[in-house]
Amino acid sequence: VLCFNAELLTEKELLERYSEKKHLIKQRLREFSEKRNANNEELFEELCYCILTANASARMGIRCIQAIREELRSGCDQARLEKLLRGRHRYPRKRAEYIARAKKYLEEEHRFNLKEMLNNHEDIHSLRDYLAKNITGLGYKEASHYLRNIGFTGLAILDKHVLNSLRELGVIREEKPPRNRQEYLELEAEMKRFSEGIRIPLDELDLLLWSEKTGEVLK
DNA sequence: CCGACAAGGTCTACC
């Protein structure tokens, strides 16, 4: 936060950063993996957090989730959610709508048993497809974000910062965000190839690149 | 104080 580094990130620097932050990164991922034991209310709260962070700052997402925590558990009423989000989020109406719809969908299709729903998918990619398709407000990036945050591994969270880093490293040409499933999968595959080349697990690389740009989270 | 612009994208309408 002190200064902006205008120079391009190199592989050498990346590996240096990795050895510096490796411990913190692994610790963070362990924290995520502990979420595998979370109950349905906690899993739903995390889902809502990811709905809220799409095109919004992480800080905004955290502030919002604190404000609506009670409402998520009690009624999850759209109008009340909107009121709580107003003044805290960019899109109070739409995001309140998405959250209310998600709650309704999960209740109708899964009796709100998120745990079971998540475990019923044999592989993580089909699970992500399912979420992106059926939860309005979650695209591929946020669906990946969600799964990572509740302890699944092996998915790339291709946000603005990570894409920018990948471009600087020469892994990809442009940092334009993927606009559909196919583009997302292609970019993810490129990142995975790169991660194997430099021997940094995909999830750790993702967290590393993100922390390079934001400086937050890992601290 | 004011204007510009970014903030971990995604959805929908329309072609």
Place this chain on the structure above:
DNA sequence: TGGTAGACCTTGTCG
């Protein structure tokens, strides 16, 4: 059926 503008919307930050 697949692709692309425009909508969503407000706060915080920086010059």
